[in-house]
Amino acid sequence: MTQRPWTRRALTALAGAGLVLTLAACGAPAGVGGADAPTTESGPTLKIAMITHSGAGDTFWDIVRSGAEAAAKKDHAALLYSADPDGARQAQLVDQAVDQKVDGIIVTLAKPDALAASVKAAVAAGIPVVSINSGEDAWQPLGVLAHFGQNETVAGEAAGAKLTELGAKKIVCVIHEQGNVGHEARCDGIAKTFTGSMERLYVNGVDMSNVASTITSKLQTTPDIDYVVTLGAPFAMTAIDAIADAGSSAKLATFDLNADAVDAMKAGKIQFIVDQQPYLQGYSALDNLWLYKTNGNMLGGGKTVYTGPQILTQSDAESIAKFAKNGTR
Numbered sequence: 001m002t003q004r005p006w007t008r009r010a011l012t013a014l015a016g017a018g019l020v021l022t023l024a025a026c027g028a029p030a031g032v033g034g035a036d037a038p039t040t041e042s043g044p045t046l047k048i049a050m051i052t053h054s055g056a057g058d059t060f061w062d063i064v065r066s067g068a069e070a071a072a073k074k075d076h077a078a079l080l081y082s083a084d085p086d087g088a089r090q091a092q093l094v095d096q097a098v099d100q101k102v103d104g105i106i107v108t109l110a111k112p113d114a115l116a117a118s119v120k121a122a123v124a125a126g127i128p129v130v131s132i133n134s135g136e137d138a139w140q141p142l143g144v145l146a147h148f149g150q151n152e153t154v155a156g157e158a159a160g161a162k163l164t165e166l167g168a169k170k171i172v173c174v175i176h177e178q179g180n181v182g183h184e185a186r187c188d189g190i191a192k193t194f195t196g197s198m199e200r201l202y203v204n205g206v207d208m209s210n211v212a213s214t215i216t217s218k219l220q221t222t223p224d225i226d227y228v229v230t231l232g233a234p235f236a237m238t239a240i241d242a243i244a245d246a247g248s249s250a251k252l253a254t255f256d257l258n259a260d261a262v263d264a265m266k267a268g269k270i271q272f273i274v275d276q277q278p279y280l281q282g283y284s285a286l287d288n289l290w291l292y293k294t295n296g297n298m299l300g301g302g303k304t305v306y307t308g309p310q311i312l313t314q315s316d317a318e319s320i321a322k323f324a325k326n327g328t329r
Contacts, residue, residue: 014275025305030306046077046287050106050282053090054083055177059258060215060232060278064132066327067282068106075290085177087114093253094118097127105130106282109135109142110180115213116142130288132281134182146300148285150308152182156189158309161251163227167289168251169196171227172218176205176235181233186255192228199225201224203235211235212242215261219246224255230254233261233273240269258310259324265323276308279328 006071050068054061065081070149072079080102084090090111095118097105105122109115109131116138122129123143130146139147163171171194173187191198201218204210219225219242228243230236236254243250254261255274264270286307291297299305312320323329 003292024124029099032233037325046103046290046293047100048072048077048080048104048106048286049080049094049100049102050234050285051093052081052083052108052132053085053087053110053177053180055085056137057234058205058206058232059163059234059260060256063258063278063327063329064282067279067284068286069282070328071277071283071290074219075226077290079286080176084188087179091115091118094122096156098122098125101261102127103293106285106289107144109138109144110177110182112138112142119144122167128289128292130285132285137181142300145298146302147304148281148299148307149304149308150287151304152185153192155255155274155276155309156191156271157193157250158189158311159229159255159272160184160190160193160312161189162272163229163253164193164195165234166227166251168194168227170198170222170225170285171196171229172199172201172215172222173216174203174211174228174230174235174239175199176203176211176231176321178202205232205235208213208234208238212245214311215239215242216246217267218250219243219250223248225250227271228252232256233258236261236270237264240264256325257320259321259329262317262324262329265312266313266321268314273312274308275310275312275329277329278307278308280307 010282020120052061066215068079082093091114105127112135118141129144131144133149138145173190174181177183187200203214228239230239232258239252251271253271257273320329
């Protein structure tokens with residue numbers, strides 16, 4: 001794969017991870033659940049709760065969860081997974097994990113103000129907390145031990161530079177979750193390095209019909225838009241149809257990938273993808289908690305552990321397609 005000058009290589013942790021039994025519906029709002037952690041002769045067993053802001057059907061979080069599950073299986077541990085895109089309800093899930101006396105918590109901080117009190121309460125209860133994906137600017141004041149993800153502004157800057165390189169003139173940056181600080185940072189980063197003009201377009205990410213109709217309408221009323229940039233692979237797939245329905249010649253780029261997006265990039269329907277390696281976020285965060293609980297280690301030394309960004313183009317599609325189909329890229 002082609003590495004760009006701005007790409008930060010991820011720190012890969014291969015030591016072990018502690019996680020607990022998974023809930024059935026990834027991405028669907030749910031309470032923390034699971035069973036007693038299994039016993040093992042190979043080492044201590046940990047109960048780790050992973051609590052994300054995933055909405056229903058967002059395949060990005062399936063990949064994050066796959067990484068966590070792989071680490072859990074390797075270490076004979078168990079995973080408690082839950083998710084809710086609403087900040088207040090996500091905070092309640094953190095509270096439930098504290099009540100269950102889990103051994104560690106992995107949390108996303110897309111809406112840090114809503115999560116702050118609950119995360120601080122978990123830390124005060126003596127539960128180690130690490131964050132993933134969202135909240136690079138928020139995790140340290142909350143007492144969180146480490147953060148795994150990409151710098152969203154840097155990722156946006158990489159995308160903006162690539163769009164300039166490709167000759168784009170007018171783009172629309174589609175935000176599918178209003179209030180998500182990471183999404184805003186991506187669009188902010190694009191604006192920093194893109195030499196053309198950019199507009200933000202807010203859509204309801206839990207309603208794909210709304211996503212499609214809003215993009216189509218925007219392209220019909222602003223026909224000089226030559227690039228649509230989505231912030232997640234499922235929304236890119238919807239945008240492909242929306243662009244066609246609008247009769248637009250606009251091209252498409254996206255953040256984050258899944259198997260369908262890789263196939264679309266291979267076919268030339270997506271020009272490039274900004275990859276933050278979500279599998280690595282889930283895997284490394286769990287490893288970090290296992291190492292911390294069993295050996296006092298801390299990946300990153302108090303700094304963010306970067307897992308991206310990496311710009312992927314059509315020339316990379318074939319080499320990563322098999323991993324994407326496995327649900328690990």
